[in-house]
Amino acid sequence: xxxxxxxxxxxxxxxxxLAQPQAHAADLARGYDAGVYAVAPAQPTSCDQPAVLxxxxxxxxxxxxxxxxxxxxxxxxxxxxxxxxxxxxxxxxMNDRCEARALMSDGTxxxxxxxxxxxxxxxxxxxxxxFCVLGLDPWRVYDAGCSTMR
Numbered sequence: 330x331x332x333x334x335x336x337x338x339x340x341x342x343x344x345x346x347l348a349q350p351q352a353h354a355a356d357l358a359r360g361y362d363a364g365v366y367a368v369a370p371a372q373p374t375s376c377d378q379p380a381v382l383x384x385x386x387x388x389x390x391x392x393x394x395x396x397x398x399x400x401x402x403x404x405x406x407x408x409x410x411x412x413x414x415x416x417x418x419x420x421x422x423m424n425d426r427c428e429a430r431a432l433m434s435d436g437t438x439x440x441x442x443x444x445x446x447x448x449x450x451x452x453x454x455x456x457x458x459x460f461c462v463l464g465l466d467p468w469r470v471y472d473a474g475c476s477t478m479r
Contacts, residue, residue, distance in 0.1 A: 376427030377409040381445055385431075385460050401465070402434040406441060412479070423447050426479070431462055439463050442471075442478035 386403045393401055409429035416423045424446040431441045443460035461475035471477045 376411045376425055376429070376443075376445065381443075381456070381458055382406040382409065382429070384458050385441065385443060388458075388460070389462065397465075397467075399465075400434070403431045403441075403462070404434050405432040406430070407432060428479075439465065440475075442475045444478060 385406060389403045393399060406429045409427060412426045412428050414423065414425050415421075424444050427443050427445060429441045429443070431439050433439055440463040441460055442463070443458060446457040446459075459478070461471040461478040463475050466475060
């Protein structure tokens with residue numbers, strides 16, 4: 330069973346690599362055309378996309394079930410907003426730093442801080458989403474008060 334997973338993962342990585350367009354060195358005989366080689370700036374990711382908010386709720390539920398066992402779930406994520414966009418310098422990973430409010434299963438509202446990074450999913454496909462629910466990080470993975478996510 331483990332070998333099947335390994336072969337599936339290797340196949341996915343190989344497929345992703347083969348699906349990418351081939352990179353070419355500069356063709357000096359033709360000259361350099363800045364219009365062809367210029368890189369368009371990445372568009373900021375919206376913090377209120379349903380896929381992003383659902384991913385936060387799913388990952389929190391998984392962590393609660395498999396690690397914390399406190400009986401809490403995120404029922405809904407409301408009032409999402411972009412705090413700022415980071416990584417605009419060349420060579421940096423673009424990420425949106427976001428904030429929202431989470432309605433918890435015990436009826437309380439908690440702040441959620443999250444980062445959405447483009448092209449940071451498995452094999453650089455999709456988004457990387459990392460989050461911290463204020464007051465529910467007992468191991469201080471994101472420092473006190475989710476400060477590294479703010």
